[in-house]
Amino acid sequence: MRVLVAEDERDLAALLATGLRRAGFAVDTVHAGDDALELLGLPAYDGAAPSPYDVLVLDRDLPRVHGDDVARQLVAAASPTRILMLTASSAVEDRVQGLDLGADDYLGKPFEFPELVSRVRALRRRSARPALPPLLERDGLVMDTVRRTATRDGRDLDLSPKEFSVLQILLEADGAAVSAEELLERAWDAHADPFTGAVRVCMSKLRGKLGAPAVVRTVQGVGYVL
Numbered sequence: 520m521r522v523l524v525a526e527d528e529r530d531l532a533a534l535l536a537t538g539l540r541r542a543g544f545a546v547d548t549v550h551a552g553d554d555a556l557e558l559l560g561l562p563a564y565d566g567a568a569p570s571p572y573d574v575l576v577l578d579r580d581l582p583r584v585h586g587d588d589v590a591r592q593l594v595a596a597a598s599p600t601r602i603l604m605l606t607a608s609s610a611v612e613d614r615v616q617g618l619d620l621g622a623d624d625y626l627g628k629p630f631e632f633p634e635l636v637s638r639v640r641a642l643r644r645r646s647a648r649p650a651l652p653p654l655l656e657r658d659g660l661v662m663d664t665v666r667r668t669a670t671r672d673g674r675d676l677d678l679s680p681k682e683f684s685v686l687q688i689l690l691e692a693d694g695a696a697v698s699a700e701e702l703l704e705r706a707w708d709a710h711a712d713p714f715t716g717a718v719r720v721c722m723s724k725l726r727g728k729l730g731a732p733a734v735v736r737t738v739q740g741v742g743y744v745l
Contacts, residue, residue, distance in 0.1 A: 520643050520684060521571050521705055524548045525555040525589065526578040526605070535576065535635075542636045543667065543680035545708040547572075552584025558709070559600060561592050571704050572600045573643045576635075577622070579606040587620055594621030601642035605630075640664065655690040657745060658734050662690055671729060681706060682725045685718075689735065689745040698742035 522544045526532035529550060536546040549555045559572065575593065579586035590602055604622040606613060618625055623645070624638050644653065644664070655662040662669045662683075669676045669686060678686065684706040688697055699718040703711055711717060722743065726735055736744045 520544050520573050520687075521708070522546045522574045522576060522639060523555065523558055523572040523600075524576045525552070525581060525586065526550065526576070527581050528578075538632050539576075539636065539639065541680070542639075543683050544639070545684070545706055545711075547709045550582075552581040552586060552589045555581070555589050556584060556592060559589075559593060559598065561596050561598070573705075574601045574603060574639050576603050576605060576639065579604060590620045590622055601645065603635075603638055603642060637665075655687065657690055657693070660686075660690065660729075660734065660745075662687060671734075674730075676728050678725070678728060681721055682728065685721055685725055686729075686745075689743060692745065694745065696738050696742045696744045701742070 520543070522539055524532055524535045524539070524546060526535060526548070527550050532548045532550060536548050539546045547558060549558060555575070555577070559575065575589075577586050577589060581589065586604070586606075590604065593600060593602060601624075602622045603624045603626060604620075605626055605628060607628045613627075623642055626635060626638060653663065653665045655664065659672045660669065661671075664687060667683065669678055669683060676686075685702055688702060688705055702718050706721075707717060722735065726733065729735065734745060738744055
C-alpha cells in the first residue's frame with residue numbers, strides 16, 4: 520500500500536513516514552503542494568502517470584500550492600487516491616470545510632498515531648472497488664488487515680511488514696496474476712531500485728514462511744498468482 524505524506528514541517532513528516540512504514544506502508548514525503556501534485560500525477564503535469572498512491576496524508580497549510588488546492592485538484596481529476604487531511608485547526612467549521620473540499624477523512628493536530636494508522640487503513644479498504652473486507656481468505660490463508668495478522672491453516676506466519684504487504688496484494692487480486700512491476704509500485708516507495716531484485720527476494724522469503732504445499736505460482740513473463 521502506497522501512502523504520500525504532504526507535510527511542510529520536515530521533522531513531523533519524517534516522524535509520520537517512519538511510523539507508517541513500521542505499520543507496513545510504503546511511504547513517500549513532500550513538503551510543498553506543487554511537489555505533491557507532481558507525484559500524484561495530476562493533469563497539471565503533462566505526461567504524468569496516474570497516481571500510484573492509495574492514500575494522501577495532506578497538511579492543509581502547505582507552501583507554494585495550498586493543501587486545499589491540492590485536494591480540489593485531486594477531486595477534480597477523479598483520482599482514486601483517498602485524502603486524509605491533517606491540520607492544527609480542529610474546530611467543527613474547519614472539519615466541515617475540509618470535508619466539503621473533498622477530503623475523505625479529517626484529523627486534527629495533535630493526534631494519537633494509532634488512530635492515524637487505523638484511519639489510513641480504513642481509507643485504503645474503502646478505495647478498492649468493490650470495497651475490501653478487513654478479513655481476506657483463500658486456500659487456507661487468513662489475513663486480518665486491521666490486526667495485521669496472517670495465518671495458514673491456523674499457523675501464525677510471522678510476516679515482516681513487506682511480506683505482509685505483498686501477500687495482501689496477492690490476496691486482493693483474488694486469483695489474478697500480479698506482475699513484479701505492480702508489486703514494486705504498490706509495496707515499495709518511490710526510491711526503490713527496480714533492478715535490485717527486491718521483489719524476487721521478498722517473494723522467496725514469503726514462500727518459505729507460507730510452507731508446503733506451495734500456494735504462490737510464478738507465471739513466466741507475467742507475474743505471480745496465489
